[in-house]
Structures are given as C-alpha cells and as structure tokens.
Amino acid sequence: MPLENSPDFESEDLQPDSSAMTDDKPAGSEILRKRVVHGALLILILGLSVLLLIRSGLTQEEVGGIDGCIQTDTGLPVQAEVQINGVSKQTYSDGCFFFADVLPGKHTMYIQIPGRSEWTIPVQVLSGQAAALGTLTAP
Numbered sequence: 001m002p003l004e005n006s007p008d009f010e011s012e013d014l015q016p017d018s019s020a021m022t023d024d025k026p027a028g029s030e031i032l033r034k035r036v037v038h039g040a041l042l043i044l045i046l047g048l049s050v051l052l053l054i055r056s057g058l059t060q061e062e063v064g065g066i067d068g069c070i071q072t073d074t075g076l077p078v079q080a081e082v083q084i085n086g087v088s089k090q091t092y093s094d095g096c097f098f099f100a101d102v103l104p105g106k107h108t109m110y111i112q113i114p115g116r117s118e119w120t121i122p123v124q125v126l127s128g129q130a131a132a133l134g135t136l137t138a139p
Contacts (some may be wrong), residue, residue, distance in 0.1 A: 061104050064125040068133030069096040070111065077139050083110040085122070097128075113138055 070078040070091055077095025081088055084099055084107055093095045104127040111119040118139055125131050 062128035065130035
C-alpha cells in the first residue's frame, strides 16, 4: 500500500517544519566570508607580531656600565657619593665605584665629596661595555 493511502498519513507531513527554519542562521557564503575575514585578521596580527619582534631585536642595545676610583692628590682613597641617572652609590673603602645597567649614550656623573663642592664628569657609555674611568683625582 502506498504511503499516501495509509490511514496515518497527512500531506502536511511532507512539508518542512517552518518553525525549525529561522533567519538567524547565516547562509553558507556568509560563513565562508566570515572565515576568510577571521583568517586574514589572524595572518595580519601574526605578521605584525613578527615584525615587532624583529624590529625590537635589531634596535635593542645592550646596557653598559661605569667604573672608576677616586683618590686624593696624595693617592689616598676618597669616600664620596657618586650619582648617575638619579642612582647614587657610596664609593667602597678603596674609593672605587661601579654602576651596572647603564644605557648606552652620553651621561653626566655627579660626585659629592663631604666638605667639598659637587664635581661633574661627562661619561660616554658604549653598548655592552663598561666605561672605565680609571683613577680620578679629587679636585
């Protein structure tokens, strides 16, 4: 017996359920367009990230340092406060000092010896090197 002649068959059973179909679901071409846009954005972000990493690696300079000693005109070590870029240190008992992690470039070092006026010295720090000032005689 054909399906149409069965007692439980209604022609409405062959029609799609309109309640199951909504306009909320994007069409296949819309899904493809969104995937292409998302893929392009991902490639753009990755490309920019790589460029930033390369650029930072090429322009990044290694820090350097500054070292030296301060003595009197008779050769005795001098206790002093030495300052560069806002960082102050006291000289060691032998009159020497050392600053690590100084950015490359020109700097002014300030030296304050108790009871004397402040003293300034221009210092050039090269990338990855310590500027060795040697022994400085206090004025």
